[in-house]
Amino acid sequence: LAETDFPALDRARSTLRDVFGFDRFRGRQTDVLRRILDGQSTLAVMPTGAGKSLTYQLPAIMLEGTCVVISPLIALMHDQLRSAQANGIRAATLTSADADWRETMDAFRAGQLDLLYVAPERASQPQFADFLTASPVALFAIDEAHCVSEWGHDFRPDYRQMQHLMDQFPDVPRLALTATADERTRRDILGQLGIPKEGLVLAGFDRPNIQYTIHHRDNPVRQVTAIMEEISGPGIVYAPTRRKVEDLAEKLAAATGRTVLPYHAGLPVEERAANQAAFVASEDIVIVATIAFGMGIDKPDVRFVAHAGIPKSIEAYYQETGRAGRDGDPAKAMLFWGAGDFAQARQRLSELPEERRNDERARLDMLAALVETPKCRRAVLLRHFGESPPDGCGNCDNCLNPPDVTNVTETARKLLSAVYRTGQSFGFGHLQKVLTGSRDDRIAQKGHDSLSVYGIVEPEEAQLLQPLSRAMQARGALVATEHGGLALAGDAKAILKGQQEVEIVIPPKRSRRSGRGGST
Numbered sequence: 001l002a003e004t005d006f007p008a009l010d011r012a013r014s015t016l017r018d019v020f021g022f023d024r025f026r027g028r029q030t031d032v033l034r035r036i037l038d039g040q041s042t043l044a045v046m047p048t049g050a051g052k053s054l055t056y057q058l059p060a061i062m063l064e065g066t067c068v069v070i071s072p073l074i075a076l077m078h079d080q081l082r083s084a085q086a087n088g089i090r091a092a093t094l095t096s097a098d099a100d101w102r103e104t105m106d107a108f109r110a111g112q113l114d115l116l117y118v119a120p121e122r123a124s125q126p127q128f129a130d131f132l133t134a135s136p137v138a139l140f141a142i143d144e145a146h147c148v149s150e151w152g153h154d155f156r157p158d159y160r161q162m163q164h165l166m167d168q169f170p171d172v173p174r175l176a177l178t179a180t181a182d183e184r185t186r187r188d189i190l191g192q193l194g195i196p197k198e199g200l201v202l203a204g205f206d207r208p209n210i211q212y213t214i215h216h217r218d219n220p221v222r223q224v225t226a227i228m229e230e231i232s233g234p235g236i237v238y239a240p241t242r243r244k245v246e247d248l249a250e251k252l253a254a255a256t257g258r259t260v261l262p263y264h265a266g267l268p269v270e271e272r273a274a275n276q277a278a279f280v281a282s283e284d285i286v287i288v289a290t291i292a293f294g295m296g297i298d299k300p301d302v303r304f305v306a307h308a309g310i311p312k313s314i315e316a317y318y319q320e321t322g323r324a325g326r327d328g329d330p331a332k333a334m335l336f337w338g339a340g341d342f343a344q345a346r347q348r349l350s351e352l353p354e355e356r357r358n359d360e361r362a363r364l365d366m367l368a369a370l371v372e373t374p375k376c377r378r379a380v381l382l383r384h385f386g387e388s389p390p391d392g393c394g395n396c397d398n399c400l401n402p403p404d405v406t407n408v409t410e411t412a413r414k415l416l417s418a419v420y421r422t423g424q425s426f427g428f429g430h431l432q433k434v435l436t437g438s439r440d441d442r443i444a445q446k447g448h449d450s451l452s453v454y455g456i457v458e459p460e461e462a463q464l465l466q467p468l469s470r471a472m473q474a475r476g477a478l479v480a481t482e483h484g485g486l487a488l489a490g491d492a493k494a495i496l497k498g499q500q501e502v503e504i505v506i507p508p509k510r511s512r513r514s515g516r517g518g519s520t
């Protein structure tokens with residue numbers, strides 16, 4: 001790319017060398033800098049460690065005036081301050097924890113600051129805007145910008161107030177930065193902060209050394225045991241509840257003879273800390289944990305992350321699997337999902353306040369699409385984060401072992417009408433018996449042998465019922481009832497009326513066998 005047509009970028013490169021001691025820009029830092037040095041507001045979405053700070057620190061040095069950085073965590077700000085000052089940048093913080101605020105304010109007024117870090121609760125006060133008029137402001141940098149969005153996972157009302165502040169300085173460009181923002185959150189941030197659509201710079205989410213595999217869960221102990229027998233390095237197994245954590249840890253230790261430690265919020269603090277420390281120091285320990293585990297843990301050589309149940313969202317999945325292979329060596333991420341995970345998660349939607357229900361449903365739909373896709377998993381993940389990846393990655397289960405896709409529209413209509421005709425209160429086992437014409441006593445007792453759907457599924461077709469039911473639950477055409485039955489929901493009506501085709505993925509035999517961990 002012709003970068004010399006933009007002289008400011010050449011100057012930026014010398015500053016990079018002279019002040020920061022780096023030879024070249026990384027990833028899309030250049031794209032962000034080009035816009036910021038040209039006075040254009042920008043949203044930079046890049047993963048942690050990509051080097052986002054540099055994209056405002058460098059303009060702070062180069063541009064006339066002070067760069068005001070809004071950041072939500074005081075501890076984080078003080079870290080940033082130290083590293084900026086270590087590079088010789090004139091920086092200060094204005095937070096409730098700073099005693100030297102008078103000096104800081106004087107330095108700003110005198111135009112002696114490159115960077116001024118401010119907490120949002122202070123920046124949103126009306127006096128702060130008055131204060132800022134005392135000296136030129138070169139740039140507003142909004143760190144952890146997903147906090148302005150209610151759709152983001154860490155909404156902070158203070159962040160909303162920032163708008164009023166920045167609106168009083170319409171000529172000062174804004175640089176919003178975040179590591180976690182899906183499409184909706186990004187749109188929100190752009191709108192909230194008045195950044196144009198083309199101001200989005202986003203990249204670097206791929207973790208090419210992680211191999212993704214997603215398989216339905218038939219026996220989690222056997223499935224995770226198979227991984228542990230193949231991979232001797234440290235690993236994390238995520239389980240949905242405390243009880244499942246303890247149970248799985250015990251059984252995996254017994255099955256493999258390896259050290260397997262539990263981690264969840266219900267354990268005594270000392271035990272939790274000891275297990276975490278042992279894991280971080282080890283080269284072979286496996287930790288079974290609830291999602292409480294992993295935040296802020298820096299262990300580069302985790303060789304696998306397994307999920308024994310579905311994560312909360314694609315973003316949570318990306319974040320949790322992202323703990324594998326930080327050293328860049330090959331690592332595996334395996335998700336074992338159950339139809340019940342989705343059915344229950346969808347049932348719980350009804351307990352949510354109305355305004356959150358649609359959002360959460362959308363998150364589940366996106367997760368279901370990842371789980372059900374016959375195509376490249378990485379491509380689905382990266383597209384979710386707004387990237388434009390190639391169609392195949394060569395390092396996920398679907399690329400390595402392409403599954404068959406089968407049109408099962410007719411069978412789906414049979415299954416859904418069996419659900420309907422039996423009163424939407426029976427589980428899969430019962431429905432399967434009705435559809436295949438089982439002579440089970442219970443079927444006769446309920447009078448289900450006289451229904452029009454009794455025995456309408458042929459033996460060969462019957463093999464499709466289980467994967468089909470899973471798929472229907474994943475996409476929400478079937479949801480769980482309180483008593484463990486299945487009820488129609490979502491697209492079920494459209495499918496029944498023949499308005500919608502249904503295709504499902506039939507996992508290839510080989511991966512199914514290895515997923516079971518057996519050698520039969």
Ligand code: ADP
Pocket residue numbers: 022023024025026029046047048049050051052053054
């Ligand atoms: P983020 O805020 O995106 O999580 P940081 O700004 O903390 O990331 O940067 C992560 C690390 O990368 C820091 O140690 C930083 O000095 C370093 N870094 C940033 N840009 C470059 C570069 N162009 N070349 C080499 N190292 C860089």
Ligand code: ZN
Pocket residue numbers: 375376377378379392393394395396397398399
């Ligand atoms: Zn792939």
